[in-house]
Amino acid sequence: MKAREQFRVPDKFTLDDADAARQPLGDGSKAGDKECTDDVLERINDLQTMLYAQRKHKVLLVLQGMDTSGKDGAVRSLYSKISPVGLRTAAFKAPTELEAGYDYLWRVHRHVPAKGEMVVFNRSHYEEVLITRVLKQIDGKECRRRYAQIRDFERMLAETGTTIVKVMLHISKSEQRERLQARIDNPKKQWKFDQSDIDQRKQWRAFQRAYEEAILATDADHAPWYIVPADSKPHRDLAIARLLLETLESLKLRWPAPDASLATLKIR
Amino acid sequence: MKAREQFRVPDKFTLDDADAARQPLGDGSKAGDKECTDDVLERINDLQTMLYAQRKHKVLLVLQGMDTSGKDGAVRSLYSKISPVGLRTAAFKAPTELEAGYDYLWRVHRHVPAKGEMVVFNRSHYEEVLITRVLKQIDGKECRRRYAQIRDFERMLAETGTTIVKVMLHISKSEQRERLQARIDNPKKQWKFDQSDIDQRKQWRAFQRAYEEAILATDADHAPWYIVPADSKPHRDLAIARLLLETLESLKLRWPAPDASLATLKIR
Numbered sequence: 001m002k003a004r005e006q007f008r009v010p011d012k013f014t015l016d017d018a019d020a021a022r023q024p025l026g027d028g029s030k031a032g033d034k035e036c037t038d039d040v041l042e043r044i045n046d047l048q049t050m051l052y053a054q055r056k057h058k059v060l061l062v063l064q065g066m067d068t069s070g071k072d073g074a075v076r077s078l079y080s081k082i083s084p085v086g087l088r089t090a091a092f093k094a095p096t097e098l099e100a101g102y103d104y105l106w107r108v109h110r111h112v113p114a115k116g117e118m119v120v121f122n123r124s125h126y127e128e129v130l131i132t133r134v135l136k137q138i139d140g141k142e143c144r145r146r147y148a149q150i151r152d153f154e155r156m157l158a159e160t161g162t163t164i165v166k167v168m169l170h171i172s173k174s175e176q177r178e179r180l181q182a183r184i185d186n187p188k189k190q191w192k193f194d195q196s197d198i199d200q201r202k203q204w205r206a207f208q209r210a211y212e213e214a215i216l217a218t219d220a221d222h223a224p225w226y227i228v229p230a231d232s233k234p235h236r237d238l239a240i241a242r243l244l245l246e247t248l249e250s251l252k253l254r255w256p257a258p259d260a261s262l263a264t265l266k267i268r
Numbered sequence: 269m270k271a272r273e274q275f276r277v278p279d280k281f282t283l284d285d286a287d288a289a290r291q292p293l294g295d296g297s298k299a300g301d302k303e304c305t306d307d308v309l310e311r312i313n314d315l316q317t318m319l320y321a322q323r324k325h326k327v328l329l330v331l332q333g334m335d336t337s338g339k340d341g342a343v344r345s346l347y348s349k350i351s352p353v354g355l356r357t358a359a360f361k362a363p364t365e366l367e368a369g370y371d372y373l374w375r376v377h378r379h380v381p382a383k384g385e386m387v388v389f390n391r392s393h394y395e396e397v398l399i400t401r402v403l404k405q406i407d408g409k410e411c412r413r414r415y416a417q418i419r420d421f422e423r424m425l426a427e428t429g430t431t432i433v434k435v436m437l438h439i440s441k442s443e444q445r446e447r448l449q450a451r452i453d454n455p456k457k458q459w460k461f462d463q464s465d466i467d468q469r470k471q472w473r474a475f476q477r478a479y480e481e482a483i484l485a486t487d488a489d490h491a492p493w494y495i496v497p498a499d500s501k502p503h504r505d506l507a508i509a510r511l512l513l514e515t516l517e518s519l520k521l522r523w524p525a526p527d528a529s530l531a532t533l534k535i536r
Contacts, residue, residue, distance in 0.1 A: 053459035072353050079347040084357055085340050091353070180535045191321035191524045198535070256459045267448045267466070 003242035007226040009219050015208045015227070020172040022229040025238050033234035040241040041081035047248040048118055050255055052086035055116035057251050058162040061244065062121045064130070065169030066207060067197045068179035070230050071122050074169065077237040078120065078244075088113070091122040104128040104146075105153055112157060125150060129214045134206045147217035158222035165247050166223060167240060168211060169230040173204055271510035275494040277487050283476045283495070288440040290497040293506050301502035308509040309349035315516040316386055318523055320354035323384035325519050326430040329512065330389045332398070333437030334475060335465045336447035338498050339390050342437065345505040346388065346512075356381070359390040372396040372414075373421055380425060393418060397482045402474045415485035426490035433515050434491060435508060436479060437498040441472055 006024055026033040051057055063071045075089055090111035099107045105125055113119040129146050132138050138146070154164055171179075180201070183193040200207065219225040226243055230236040274292050294301040319325055331339045343357055358379035367375045373393055381387040397414050400406050406414070422432055439447075448469070451461040468475065487493040494511055498504040 049456070072351070076351050076353070079352045081348075083340070083344050084347045084352075085344070085359070089352055177535045184530050184533050184535070187523055187526055188317070190526055190530065193527075193530065201535070255455055258455055258458055259461075262452050262458065262461065265452055267445045267452070267469070 002246055003239055004224075004226070004246045007228055007239060007243065009215055009225040009227055011216075013212065013216075013227075015170060015212055018170055018227050018229070020170045020175065020229045021231040023232055023235045025242060026235060030232075030234045033232070033238045037077065037234065037238045037241050038081060040238065040245050041078065044078075044241060044245050044248060045082045047245070047251075047253055048082055048086055050253040051118065051248065051251070052116045053256055054253060056161070057253070058113035058115055058157075059118040059244075059247065059251075060113050060121065060157065060162050060164045061118070061240075062124045062126070062164070062166040063169065064124060064126050064167070064211075065230065066171060066176060066204075067200060068176050068183075069169035069171045070233055070236055071169060073233055074167075074237060074240050075120055075122055077241070082118075086116060087118050087120070089120045089122055092124055092127065105149070109153075113162060115161070125153070126214055126218075130207065130210045131200075133210045133214075134200075134203050143213075144217070147214065150218050151220065151223075154218070154220070154223040163247060163251065164223040165243055166218075166225045167243065168215060168225065168227050169236060170227050171230045173201075175231045176201065270514055271507055272492075272494070272514050275496055275507060275511065277483055277493040277495055279484075281480065281484075281495070283438060283480055286438055286495050286497070288438045288443060288497045289499040291500055291503045293510060294503060298500075298502045301500070301506045305345065305502065305506045305509050306349060308506065308513050309346065312346075312509060312513050312516060313350045315513070315519075315521055316350055316354055318521040319386065319516065319519070320384045321524055322521060324429070325521070326381035326383055326425075327386040327512075327515065328381050328389065328425065328430050328432045329386070329508075330392045330394070330432070330434040331437065332392060332394050332435070332479075333498065334439060334444060334472075335468060336444050336451075337437035337439045338501055338504055339437060341501055342505060342508050343388055343390055345509070350386075354384060355386050355388070357388045357390055360392055360395065373417070377421075381430060383429070393421070394482055394486075398475065398478045399468075401478045401482075402468075402471050411481075412485070415482065418486050419488065419491075422486070422488070422491040431515060431519065432491040433511055434486075434493045435511065436483060436493065436495050437504060438495050439498045441469075443499045444469065 001024075003025065023033075026036050051059065063074060065071055078087065088111075092108065095104070095107065108121070108125045111119060111121070129138075129143050129150070133143050158164060180193070180197055183189040215225045215227075228236055228239045228243075269292070271293065294304050319327065331342060333339055346355065356379075360376065363372070363375065376389070376393045379387060379389070397406075397411050397418070401411050426432060448461070448465055451457040483493045483495075496504055496507045496511075
């Protein structure tokens, strides 16, 4: 079964029912998943080089997920095999004062892929209907207005040649506990820990509801959402790689036509 | 011998005398160089995480070199092991119309590292004293004015906390012939080939002289130039990794002090 069918968000769902430990791909072993991921990434790298050479399509991968869900790790996995020449990452943290002076799509729009590029958003404009909603910085009415704005924005991107893949890395609450505890207990990881991680964990249910609502409100065939189970790191990487590969394969990429005048050229 | 001593540009030199096939590091085998590079990159990754956690230092790696000298490959090697969270790349191609409307340092300045970041420049402001000089878009007087501007700019960066490492990837003219020919002959690489590659190859000597002059004019202890022999790709990657590692080691990085209040914290 294609990963794009396996993980595509259904019309109705709750994250509580989605098993974050599910491992439908691979053979269930970490080593097996890692090996599969490497193979898939090598194929992505070939296709991505073609994407870059052809300079026709644009690919945008949006990564969202709770704290510790593995967004950074997922990005790292991609770079382990894909050439950074055509792969770019934009990480969106809390908006700076400058950024907050603009509309919330402004800073995001600046980083969308150009022709031939593949761009990964590590967090995205979705933060503006997630954390802002849970912290009640915006009310329900404003949130729905933003869903519509986001739908419009993404439709425009799709209509102008951008292939969009949106992934929510779904971890269980117990897995998050272990990962946060590891951050606290490991002196080399403690710098990653922030008091807000605990505050947000306390609002776990509210965040899950905000994710469900935002995902359902913005899922579209031209901007599909995938719920990737992320309790297993190797399987998470495999799932994302497979989603990307299937997406690139659907583009029917080709090498630019060879230049006949070069056929006999000898460099001196 | 430290790589920083091995490759640091001497007070007087010509590129003709610098052996592009020299392999002073490693055991002379490709597999050995690859393995060494992986080890060094793993250590860089640890230090880079510390750099990121500490948010005190900024590191800038400038990569320059003739066409096919391996700038893209060198960047790729870094990403194979170093987390992209704190590693950023800025590639500078021919200036766009927008960019050309500003002074030549404008677009470069926007991409310098912030605290905790390591940034790689794939080409840089040095193009503005290299190709522009060879194509006679600027005369000698303007070129010398720019050397001084670049010195001032880099001194400012260094004085405000940026550790600068400048690398020229030095390939031989015959190695470039083979690599250009491979681009032409391989349908998967032909898209990389551009007629200007040949035009520039015809001006090989002029480019080498422009490099020598620019390097000598802008080498400084706070912004050192290293000439890395680049006919061997694995050795090139090893040399760059070693230069970076030694540079990071010299910063005496430390993990941020642990937060005592977290010592007994248990996540629920």
